[in-house]
Every structure is written in structure tokens, then in C-alpha cells.
Amino acid sequence: MFHESDGAERMSWSEMFKCASGTEADRRNQYRFLGWMAIWGLSFVGGTALLRDEGIASPWKWIVPVAAGALALATMSAYLKFLREADELTRKIQTDGIAFGFGVGLIFTIGYQMFEWAGAPTLDLSAIATVMLVSFSVGQVNAMRRYR
């Protein structure tokens, strides 16, 4: 006897998003990661404002990027913990996203240089990070679709 919710071969998108965050432990690790990311984001915004306004005396201003860097490392460590302990399909979806994001980022970095030589505007480093983040998300959604 099959259960009603299990009737369909494929999971619906709403069903999939409901359980896409993995197990209870995965959700805990994800919240921990998101918490660190929020703290890091705030430190980045606050630190940038402080450095741009020159609100800190010269020898101390190095503390700001070092502190933001330390928070970034804590964020990365939280993500790695989430990835190591994640449900195996969640881990597979995440690594598919990472691979896609890295690949697109690399192609964009190398490929855009040619566009710059052809006269396209010079882009900031943050553009690469944005492209990687967006393609990471696209890769994740693609992987979720593949395994639903």
C-alpha cells in the first residue's frame, strides 16, 4: 500500500522545497551558517563605512579587515561543518551548486577579460563574486530539479 503523499513519481516543487533543507541537524547547521553569514555581512558593511569615512586612526584601521576576515573564516567553517554533516543528497546538491558556481566564475573571469580588451567596461572584483553566487544558486536549483 502506497501512502497518498508518495503517490507521484516526482516530488512537486512545493513538496521538494519543504524538505530541501534536509534533516533536522541540517537545518540547525544551516541556521548556524546563516547566522555567521549575517554577522560577517554586517561587519563587512560596518567596516567598509568606517574605513571609507576614515573614522579610525591609522594603525588601528588594519583591525577592521582582519576582524572581517576572521568572521569570514568562521562563516566558511560553519558552511564546511554543514556540508560535512549534511544528508548525502543535500551534500550532493550543494556540491553540484559549488561546481557550477566555480565553473561559471572561472569562465566569466577569464572570458570577460577578452570583452574588456574589446572595449567592454572594466568590472569590479565584486562582480565576479556576484556571478559566482548567482550561478551557485542556479546550480543548486538545477540539482534539486534533477533529484526531485
Add this chain to the structure above:
Amino acid sequence: MKNKLRVLRAEHDWSQASLADQLGVSRQTVNAIETGKYDPSLPLAFKVSGLFGLSIEEVFEPDTP
């Protein structure tokens, strides 16, 4: 890789969520294994077959070329 997970789960009258809980994985993982879209790791395959009191070969079988 083919498997009999859906049949075995139905025989035990377990939902995907209940089986996922017992295996310590997400329901999406159970669904993806059942539909043949994802092949479980060896430790998970052992866990699945152990839960049903069967050997791995009785639950999973390789695709024939």
C-alpha cells in the same frame, strides 16, 4: 541502479518521511532513491538493507547493460 525500496516500504506500511527518519536522511533522499534518480552511498545502502533485514543484493541490483 534498480531497487525495491518502494515495494519494501509499502510492505512495512511506512511513509517516505518515516523511512527517512529511521535512516537519518531527508525525505527527498528517500524519494530520489526510490525513483532511481540517486544511488545511495554504500553506508546508506547497508543501512537501508539492514533496516529491512535483507542483504544489499536483495534491495539493490545493478542496471543490466
